């Protein structure tokens with residue numbers, strides 16, 4: 064165990080403490096962050112970086128947005144938690160705002176993403192028995208290869224990533240894994256009358272911003288409607304303007320319920336990174352399967368979360384973050400494409416809006432040292448930009464959506480010079 068002495072740098076001391084006292088369930092990039100503002104974060108040594116992870120798209124509104132800080136401070140001094148044993152003065156307003164914002168009739172508030180996914184799964188099963196007439200205990204839910212929906216036992220049980228799963232069984236039955244971005248496979252699985260729902264990410268973020276064909280979402284929605292199966296979009300990472308739309312699975316202007324997801328799961332940017340706030344949105348008819356006592360959460364729908372989420376959504380609208388994400392996403396991919404064209408080891412760029420990834424070739428340099436996504440991320444860190452590698456060969460680039468074009472261009476120059484050093 065390392066000795067924790069004053070001689071250590073602040074950075075090393077913080078890392079040593081986590082190493083010594085924290086469970087080792089993450090492998091962070093070695094940088095210790097201490098403060099943030101908008102698109103920037105500062106480490107404990109005072110060095111400034113562009114944040115190109117945005118806490119996995121939770122901080123779409125930028126770090127410590129002044130409007131969010133203000134309502135947090137105000138609400139913290141007024142009231143934070145009532146439980147749902149009583150009504151509170153903000154929950155109804157918040158529920159109305161979220162429903163109108165995303166075009167749904169009802170919402171159910173939870174805290175983390177995984178809890179909202181669990182809520183949607185419970186909702187889908189109960190709907191399957193009550194409304195679709197599936198025999199008791201037979202309901203089946205379809206999920207996709209390469210999915211990421213969170214970390215509960217049920218959710219990791221339907222994962223196809225061995226790291227998520229091995230050693231945590233036995234798992235919840237009633238799930239079938241089908242290939243992603245594959246309409247014929249979906250059609251085939253939907254033929255089973257016991258299927259109550261299809262749970263899918265519009266882009267698979269954790270898989271490495273794995274982006275399906277443009278018509279995958281509309282076709283999958285239509286196929287589910289045809290078979291009376293709920294289409295549930297996990298928009299925890301892709302939603303709330305991240306991909307240049309409010310929801311990635313459906314264009315903002317699409318009003319026809321027959322062409323929209325039956326249910327949508329939101330979390331992450333729903334609170335702009337201030338506080339864990341999640342929600343499931345659905346129609347009246349679907350949400351009515353929940354009755355008093357059938358589901359709940361002590362913190363779900365609390366006044367603090369409701370207040371900050373309302374402000375977080377208002378910021379998305381007032382600052383037109385969908386349009387900024389759509390426009391700058393195109394700029395970013397065009398700049399990255401230049402690197403793809405120039406360097407054989409930069410294989411491709413993919414994504415939508417400001418949720419993008421670059422796939423690199425894992426190499427060994429002439430001096431025998433590795434050249435994987437991790438090493439490139441360390442170089443970018445040294446050059447003032449933070450991004451996180453996944454799967455050894457993929458780097459996700461997801462800055463706060465408040466980024467301005469000249470800042471984005473500076474970031475593209477940082478990435479390009481890092482790639483040049485990496486060659």
Ligand SMILES: *Cc1c(COP(=O)(O)O)cnc(C)c1O
Pocket residue numbers: 119175176177178180211212213214264268269297298299300301330331
């Ligand atoms: C982050 C994420 C989750 C889980 O959210 P938590 O708040 O970490 O539980 C679920 N689905 C997707 C697509 C995510 O990106």
